[in-house]
Amino acid sequence: MSRTDESRAAARARRKADRIRESHADDLPRSLQPSMAVRVVTVAALTIVLIYFLFPIYWAIIASTKTPSQMTSGNGMWFSVGLADLPGAVAANYAKLLGWTRGQFWRWVLNSLLYSGISALIGTLVAVMAGYATAKFDFRGRNAAIAVIMGCMLMPAALLTIPQYSIFHAMHLTNTMLSIIIPCCVSPFGFFLGRVYAQTSVPDELIEAAHIDGAGEARIFFTIVLRILAPAMVTIFLFLFVATWNNFLLPLMMISSDSLKPVTLGLYGMVSLATFTDRGALMMGALLGVLPVIILFLGLQRYWQAGLAAGAVKG
């Protein structure tokens, strides 16, 4: 069974397991049914944990509507103004956010989207190509290449940022978009996933048949292999996208122009200003700044789990 079928089957199995859990839990033999007490305690514990994970986000939403004085006084758990005045409070903090960021806020969000989108796109393609090469072709130096790349998977990557800066500086590439995009489109983990997927879901017979039909290697890859690997590529894309979006050290070192900052660096700059006082406006920026990733998360949730499953089982 191919990997794509497998991940689809896994998703089906998961949905089915969820359904069974939801509807048939009562049909279990009585000896296996968890007692009411166990159930209540478990759900209570899981809910407390859920509050722990969601509370900071809830608080950030509340805080994003407040002025500095409302922030220190008053109830931290709820809005300081009535619900009717809320749009006004939001608009006021939004205006202040744009002021603090010198009008660059959306530029930063756009930069983050560009950095993450472009490097994830390039990174996915080259990772899948390399994974396919090592999975299907016995070229000279293949095993050495695999060993070196996999070794770098356990390398503390942040440490590389400093020598990367020196090299990019020598190439006059620091403080350019390329200084973020190039380092971020290389991921040993992406290569690892691409290799696993190519090994398990691209049948040799299919490639052979295409050869017999006279298709060249490039055409086979771009028209057949890529189509088979499409769901896997979404997983790799997501990994690379989030890794780039979350990266802070790299832009901190590479970028000095205000207009080239990603949103993480921009917000950090805002909070580290000596004159900074407006935490509410900052929370507004934090929320607006993570919105694109959250949308991506919720929309493509099932690909995360499929990809993680491959990594977990093979790793």
Added chain:
Amino acid sequence: MSAMHTANRGTGRGAGSRRSQAAKRANRTGWAFMAPFGLLFALVFILPILWAVYSSFFRQVTVGGGAYGGGELVDKFVGLQNFRYVVTSQAFWAGTGRVLLYTLIQVPVMIVAALVLAMLLDSFIVKRVTGFRLGYFLPYAIPGVVASIIWVFLYNGQISPIVKGLSALGVNVDFFADNIVIASMANITTWTFTGYNMLIFLAALQAIPHDLYEAARIDGASGLQIAWHIKLPNVRAAALLAMLLSIVGTIQLFNEPQVMAISDPSISKSYTPMMMALNTSQGTLTPGGDGPASAIAIVMALIAGVLAAVYALVERKVNDR
């Protein structure tokens, strides 16, 4: 695989040369597909590693000029002097100690929490799990810097409902106190990555064939027994990988202390080895420059490698008993 294909073209040749042509073809095609990744990899990984090793033997010194400065900066070969500086630097070992302590506490707490949550969500005890699963995973979408900023505000006594609520209950905590600040940081990391690790375990648990459960039930195994004897051994590979990646991740601890340093001046420029490396390379610590910074990075990478290897070995030993 391409033998058949080569046979179509290489008519009238010997079997040996046909095979070698196929090999040549596979060689060419393989490298062609490998090349884009390989080039980028060389630029982003290999070259910087080589550069770090090379530059760690040099230090920038001023040549010429008088007592009032002037002169120009040149790289001078200093042998192992940079490494000697690192391994005898108190600041470096203090930072390494902090990071190791952090790893020792934070990684097991996070992995165990993730494992327990995954087991509970995979059990029959809870009926509706989608909300929990999404909620636990959501913090992973918040970049480390933003998460740190939010938590720093939640640690702040003037504005935080947590600190205020605790003090109303008679508990006064200072999340920035000397021996607590590291736990405050660990909490940020745990908050961000627990759900992600939980999802890895959940994926591994769902890959377990259902027949195993059926068989265990027929044999009269309880839910806890199933969890212990079937589920746990089956997520071992996933747990090992997650543990290794987490250890390597926490060694390079940077975002949390860097952000917390804004509101806590007691967090120094060399609080963690990564911060020390950055500040050294930017010359805000002396000796500064690429040479000492590279030496710090190399020693750290070695420590991380040793740690990961030791963990992997111990894990194997314990489980092969």
